[in-house]
Amino acid sequence: xxxxxxxxxxxxxxxxxxxxxxxxxxxxxxxxxxxxxxxxxxxxxxxxxxxxxxxxxxxxxxxxxxxxxxxxxxxxxxxxxxxxxxxxxxxxxxxxxxxxxxxxxxxxxxxxxxxxxxxxxxxxxxxxxxxxxxxxxxxxxxxxxxxxxxxxxxxxxxxxxxxxxxxxxxxxxxxxxxxxxxxxxxxxxxxxxxxxxxxxxxxxxxxxxxxxxxxxxxxxxxxxxxxxxxxxxxxxxxxxxxxxxxxxxxxxxxxxxxxxxxxxxxxxxxxxxxxxxxxxxxxxxxxxxxxxxxxxxxxxxxxxxxxxxxxxxxxxxxxxxxxxxxx
Numbered sequence: 001x002x003x004x005x006x007x008x009x010x011x012x013x014x015x016x017x018x019x020x021x022x023x024x025x026x027x028x029x030x031x032x033x034x035x036x037x038x039x040x041x042x043x044x045x046x047x048x049x050x051x052x053x054x055x056x057x058x059x060x061x062x063x064x065x066x067x068x069x070x071x072x073x074x075x076x077x078x079x080x081x082x083x084x085x086x087x088x089x090x091x092x093x094x095x096x097x098x099x100x101x102x103x104x105x106x107x108x109x110x111x112x113x114x115x116x117x118x119x120x121x122x123x124x125x126x127x128x129x130x131x132x133x134x135x136x137x138x139x140x141x142x143x144x145x146x147x148x149x150x151x152x153x154x155x156x157x158x159x160x161x162x163x164x165x166x167x168x169x170x171x172x173x174x175x176x177x178x179x180x181x182x183x184x185x186x187x188x189x190x191x192x193x194x195x196x197x198x199x200x201x202x203x204x205x206x207x208x209x210x211x212x213x214x215x216x217x218x219x220x221x222x223x224x225x226x227x228x229x230x231x232x233x234x235x236x237x238x239x240x241x242x243x244x245x246x247x248x249x250x251x252x253x254x255x256x257x258x259x260x261x262x263x264x265x266x267x268x269x270x271x272x273x274x275x276x277x278x279x280x281x282x283x284x285x286x287x288x289x290x291x292x293x294x295x296x297x298x299x300x301x302x303x304x305x306x307x308x309x310x311x312x313x314x315x316x317x318x319x320x321x322x323x324x325x326x327x
Contacts, residue, residue: 003045006037006078010021010048011069015039016060016068051220072160072295079296086300094302095124099135101205104289105231107249107317108148108167112309117311121189122321123302132205136162139294145303148310151288153205163309165290168314171211173284175233177240178274190217190283197224199233210245238275247287251277252317289314 015024015035025032042052048063058066086094100109102227105127113125130138132153139147147154148167155162174193176183182192198221200210215222224242227233233244237275243272291310293303 002047004071005045006074006076008045009067010043011038012042012060013036013071013075014070015058016064020057036109069144069160074288076160076218076296079294080179080217080299081301083145083297083300086302088182094122094300095126096146096148096302096306097128097143097144098148099128099130099138100174101131101135101150102129102248103247104148105129105147105309107252108289108310108313111313111316115309116305120305120315125306136292139292145293145297145300146291149290149292150205150209152208152288154290154292161295162292163298164290165298165311167289167291167310168317169286170287170317171266172209172245172280173248174278174280175237175244175246176278177237177243178220179240179275180243180256183276183278183279187281190214190285191219192279193243194219195222197222199223199225199236199242199244200229200284201228202226203204204228209285209287213245217283218284234275246277246284249317251287 011024011028011030014027015021018024021032021035025029025035030038039050046063046067048064048067049061050067051062052061053059062153087147098109109125109127113127116123116125128138128144130144130147132149135144135147135149136155138144142322149165154164157164173190182188186191187305194214194217198210198214200221200223201207202223211221225236227236230246233246235243236242291307293307296301299309
């Protein structure tokens with residue numbers, strides 16, 4: 001029987017993910033020569049060629065791809081074994097580390113933690129804010145146990161390393177200056193705002209979401225100002241500097257006093273203007289929020305309870321019309 005060395009298999013998997021021996025060595029805190037020696041030893045133990053020269057780099061052979069398919073199943077089974085052992089040892093106690101993007105924390109994670117404090121006080125949840133790409137890097141390296149992100153930036157359902165769970169479809173509403181001619185327009189569509197100056201991030205997920213939503217509505221948004229912080233976006237809209245898409249979750253929790261204060265009748269911005277939040281109708285875009293865990297670990301009692309609490313918090317996010325206008 002071949003010698004399936006787990007340490008060497010993890011090195012092979014990392015090389016497959018990163019593409020070069022140098023990057024693999026840096027990621028695993030090894031020297032390139034040590035990486036090469038370990039993989040040479042694995043190839044000898046398995047009796048197959050794992051790497052072949054490809055220019056100045058190396059490429060995994062078909063045999064290496066076959067080995068990795070079986071290795072992923074082994075790693076998933078070990079995660080399940082860890083989960084079962086954790087349940088036996090910890091029962092109701094333990095710690096779950098959650099990485100989540102900014103608006104998901106007040107809207108989903110905080111309510112979930114509050115519920116778990118009541119129902120499972122021995123279970124500790126540690127929260128770490130991280131945008132999508134960083135969250136999955138943390139998940140892959142074991143720094144967090146659960147990652148919340150948008151589906152567009154999550155691993156695909158076919159990724160063998162992760163299991164993912166859909167949490168909710170978050171509607172995107174539009175924020176306009178309160179005195180805007182379209183602020184009271186019935187049946188407002190995103191396409192009606194094609195000629196407006198827009199406020200959104202200069203890069204990253206929210207920039208992509210805004211541009212994609214507008215392009216799906218038939219136009220390319222003219223970016224008048226760039227901002228990623230919701231309170232900054234809200235203040236600029238209130239000052240009449242442009243319009244912006246706002247996630248319903250941000251209105252429910254993430255905007256905090258910046259958004260909710262204006263919605264309840266206050267004013268924002270330097271010119272005394274307010275903000276009107278309108279629901280888009282026929283062409284309303286949505287962003288899909290998902291949670292992911294390392295495949296096999298989702299059976300751990302603590303992790304399963306956190307996922308259940310997150311689903312409960314997501315279900316409590318009502319899809320009702322949040323149309324508001326500050327004075």
